[in-house]
Amino acid sequence: WADRQAANGERAIPEGRRHLEEWGNLDNLRIAAGTAGGEVRGPVFADSDVYKWLEAAAWEHGRSPSEQLLADIREVSALVAAAQEEDGYLDSVVAERGSAVEPGPGDPTGSRERYSHLPWSHEHYCAGHLFQAAVAVTRATGERQLLDVAVRLADHLVETFGDGAGQVRDVDGHPVVEMALVELARETGDGRYLELARWFVEARGRGLVAAHGHGPTYFSDRVPVREATTVEGHAVRAVYLAAGAADVAVETGDGELLEALRTQFAHMLATKTYVTGGLGSRWDGEAFGDPHELPSDRAYAETCAAIGGVQWAWRMLLATGDAVYADALERMLFNGFAAGVSLSGEQYFYVNSLHVRSGAHADHERSPAGGRQTWFGCACCPPNVMRTLSSLDGYLxxxxxxxxxxxxxxxxxxxxxxxxxxxxxxxxxxxxxxxxxxxxxxxxxxxxxxxxxxxxxxxxxxxxxxxxxxxxxxxxxxxxxxxxxxxxxxxxLPVRPRWTRPDPRVDDARGCVALERGPLVYAVEECDLPDGVLVDDLVVSEDELPTDAGTDEDLGGAVRVRVRGRRRAPGPEDAVEVLAVPYPTWANRGPGAMRVWLPTT
Amino acid sequence: WADRQAANGERAIPEGRRHLEEWGNLDNLRIAAGTAGGEVRGPVFADSDVYKWLEAAAWEHGRSPSEQLLADIREVSALVAAAQEEDGYLDSVVAERGSAVEPGPGDPTGSRERYSHLPWSHEHYCAGHLFQAAVAVTRATGERQLLDVAVRLADHLVETFGDGAGQVRDVDGHPVVEMALVELARETGDGRYLELARWFVEARGRGLVAAHGHGPTYFSDRVPVREATTVEGHAVRAVYLAAGAADVAVETGDGELLEALRTQFAHMLATKTYVTGGLGSRWDGEAFGDPHELPSDRAYAETCAAIGGVQWAWRMLLATGDAVYADALERMLFNGFAAGVSLSGEQYFYVNSLHVRSGAHADHERSPAGGRQTWFGCACCPPNVMRTLSSLDGYLxxxxxxxxxxxxxxxxxxxxxxxxxxxxxxxxxxxxxxxxxxxxxxxxxxxxxxxxxxxxxxxxxxxxxxxxxxxxxxxxxxxxxxxxxxxxxxxxLPVRPRWTRPDPRVDDARGCVALERGPLVYAVEECDLPDGVLVDDLVVSEDELPTDAGTDEDLGGAVRVRVRGRRRAPGPEDAVEVLAVPYPTWANRGPGAMRVWLPTT
The missing domain is CATH 2.60.40 (Immunoglobulin-like)
Structure with a gap:
């Protein structure tokens, strides 16, 4: 992790600030503040990328203090402060353009009225990331300017949302504000923020999203949190909500809620989690599928979902002390999360597939077949990776x-x-x-x-x-x-290669084994196979245990593992030997075909 | 097929007219004609459902003449004629509302300027379905009113699109107009329509869709048709385009184009077609996946894609006489297509999955777990099924x-x-x-x-x-x-049960067999398993050949097949016997768990 953190601090975070400038996120704040002209750009949640970056920069400054970074934090914080409205409201895109997710054909210029379309507007989502950034900046620098902005916005939310007379009964389509409000309550000691977090958790699953005309599953709004027995819908939303609910359960001593979250986590782990710890099996809706629906090739396993999974697992570990959560966290962190960023620290996967075929067609900027990208139109993942890497010490x-x-x-x-x-x-x-x-x-x-x-x-x-x-x-x-x-x-700890067999109900992995070594899942990349042998031609010999094959400095000192097998008929069934790589280091030598589950027949 | 056709004629087609009234499609035409007020409703391609219904009604009248049906055809045709503009242009939704696919949040009210956003506006798509309807009405009734409307619109297209001075160089995002123009050319003898069809086919794959800011893969616009070696993107679009290109190749004697289509069809059949003949493996984009990417549970296999596959296969059969196309057509027709409609004729699957798990959550009106529906917000499939059933005799x-x-x-x-x-x-x-x-x-x-x-x-x-x-x-x-x-x-013909083994590169089917009997693929439904045995607990005995188990009158006289196996451990590995049903008859006793590929271990 030290190399990963160094790459994050030295390259990714400075680069991230440049991306925020280039893609218009900072200009959006300037436009909202009235210090720049033009139209806001990017998705409706563009502000949140700024906040995630601020959080990343703050933790990084705490880890490895830097005058330059501190100056950047102050400068960007000042932009945020300037964009805040008099009554505390803050959302540059909704204020200027409305609640459209992305502008242009296929998406409307939505209403500019505040909170008029919370299922899509991400107004609370952005607020939540601001709160988290403010807490991080305060802890890392001791400076309170951003915290003041956060408090003003949080006070505005406390006034606006709830069951009281004249208050709005509605929830954001994208959770995160719940855990952020609890963190803000811990930092400030203000119990109203915890109470609002509790209210948001309790209000979920009671038809509020459906009242806007949307199906509730995607938004984790079909079943009240304390009645749910699994996770469903958009994976990042689902695990962020659960993490926030865990915070609320702990802070309010709500054993029933915590027990419900235990059940949900266990069901997720048993039926909706990839061997890599990846979460979310559907591109369509970036969503969890049915139990045991875990395709390798079309795994979505969004990098942000692994981050949310880590956050939820960590809170469950704190609440219960149960090692099962530390195990899950390790699997998610070392595999599903770490694969989301290149060893150089500057390139990202949005989607973490477990299988890319030879000649697979990259029809989307998110397609793993196209390799990692420096940034995305929907750039939720890169700054989320940054803040996770710079705050990693907190999970040890x-x-x-x-x-x-x-x-x-x-x-x-x-x-x-x-x-x-x-x-x-x-x-x-x-x-x-x-x-x-x-x-x-x-x-x-x-x-x-x-x-x-x-x-x-x-x-x-x-x-x-x-x-x-x-x-x-x-x-x-x-x-x-x-x-x-x-x-x-x-x-x-006996760190040596081992085969892992799949649950027989995971159809895509039937007749396959996965190679693991310690906490790491391994992958076979086509560039390591003999000329002319495709990754999908490889049949491994399950009865020959794979063996260590030394470290590879080009892959950050990774230990590679020798796997023996043969080429599949028709054609000559030549013996094949290949050095597998840790899954989190794949696609660091260019994009290409790869697989995690290896057929044995 | 006789029962299916009877149900289609007696129930589905009359019911279809009522749906068109209820969902606003006919009102849209009245609004465009100025004979009704209010706002147009439904997706931008709402007119096409009217045209598909007219085509279905016409072929049905030809098959089994009916005064009522003829009166309906005349009445609906008159609505269409009244909505046509002076210069021949006809599209009630674009004219009134613009090119938004669906109104409401998440979708804009697009430009009302004609042809300003052809990737999504479906203006040519609707025109194509009108041409097909007009040809059918003319052939079945001898009446030419609708053909006159079609000719005026086709003349307008001929004037508007092409390489000439002042002409528009653009293609519709959704093909169908190509084959429709060729049919219209055959019916009228007017070679300009064939020439325009040829122009539309040739203009594809040359950056026209990308010029509107869209990725070209989805629209089959990445590679010129005569250079493509496979099908990709949205499955219905891809096969409709190919079918139109086959018509153009035959009518213009273009051997090179036909050869390219042979290559594409062969690649589709070998690597992108389900055992059911279903086409399209992704919900995301309703699209073809990479070669051998054929998940059972998340198969999309849209009913319309099977119809387009039949149309393409039929044209290739006519062009080449090669039995491979008749075989493919049979597989698609008897399985992927026929499963799309209930035995009663009035309920439809949009998506034809090969696997539904116990307790699968139906989060979408298209989810197979929710069973067949009487209609859809995007109602492309139902009237497409109707016109296919009523014109089925033409494929024999x-x-x-x-x-x-x-x-x-x-x-x-x-x-x-x-x-x-x-x-x-x-x-x-x-x-x-x-x-x-x-x-x-x-x-x-x-x-x-x-x-x-x-x-x-x-x-x-x-x-x-x-x-x-x-x-x-x-x-x-x-x-x-x-x-x-x-x-x-x-x-x-030796019609008896047989096991079919999958291509080893289809991960989802590894370690499984499919049961086939004659042209039919079979499925195991959970309602036929002993109490407490889930469909995903079943392991079949591959070495025991399944046997005929008599006909089932409740399933339209289908022959059922006895399959033996056991329940999977953990738990008692009881012997299990189940009567499989033909895939096209599944989900006729309510929705439920089902699978086609049956694990052998």
């Missing part, structure tokens, strides 16, 4: 009264204050390439327990301390109790 | 200098005039339920050859004449030469 560890829990493994230092005193840990690991995690305790109050997650795939893991080694079970936390300064705790 | 036989070729088998009489005299045949068969086809020659000039198609699946067929029987090869035509009055020619 948690604390409770007993001590520190390490959920994800990356080299570096962990410093936290517990009631009994400071804990400082030094973590040394080459994870995910190797399975040894060495934690040296530099400081810890007495009685501190160090808990290390043993991933569900880690059959045969062990924990060593003071020369004593014990086996630890997969899918649990291995505990080292009462650690003291100078202690060395070593977790040994 | 052809003639050439040597005699008569029977391509499809249905009981009835064939009467044609050859240069040497009249041929009258009486065909007796229970096809597709049984494989015996008895052709009694009632009249034939000397030297007449009777050719009977032996379908590609008919391994072991034989032809009997005068007590003498000979084996005939599948995928060919069995010839009886020099037939005379009183001759009895009997074709024996």
């Amino acid at each position: 560890a948690t604390t409770d009264a007993r001590g520190v829990q390490l959920h994800q493994y990356a080299p570096g230092r962990v410093e936290v204050d517990l009631p009994g005193g400071r804990v400082r840990l030094d973590v040394e690991t080459r994870y995910p390439w190797a399975g040894t995690v060495r934690v040296r305790v530099e400081e810890a109050p007495s009685g501190t327990t160090l808990a290390l997650r043993v991933p569900a795939w880690a059959e045969g893991a062990s924990l060593r301390r003071d020369g004593h080694s014990e086996d630890v079970g997969p899918g649990t936390y291995a505990e080292a109790r009462d650690v003291r300064e100078g202690d060395l705790v070593e977790l040994e | 036989a052809t003639t050439d200098a040597r005699g008569v070729q029977l391509h499809q088998y249905a009981p009835g009489r064939v009467e044609v005039d050859l240069p040497g005299g009249r041929v009258r045949l009486d065909v007796e068969t229970r096809y597709p339920w049984a494989g015996t086809v008895r052709v009694r020659v009632e009249e034939a000039p000397s030297g007449t050859t009777l050719a009977l198609r032996v379908p590609a699946w008919a391994e072991g067929a034989s032809l009997r004449r005068d007590g003498h029987s000979e084996d005939v090869g599948p995928g060919t035509y069995a010839e009886a030469r020099d037939v005379r009055e009183g001759d009895l020619v009997e074709l024996e």
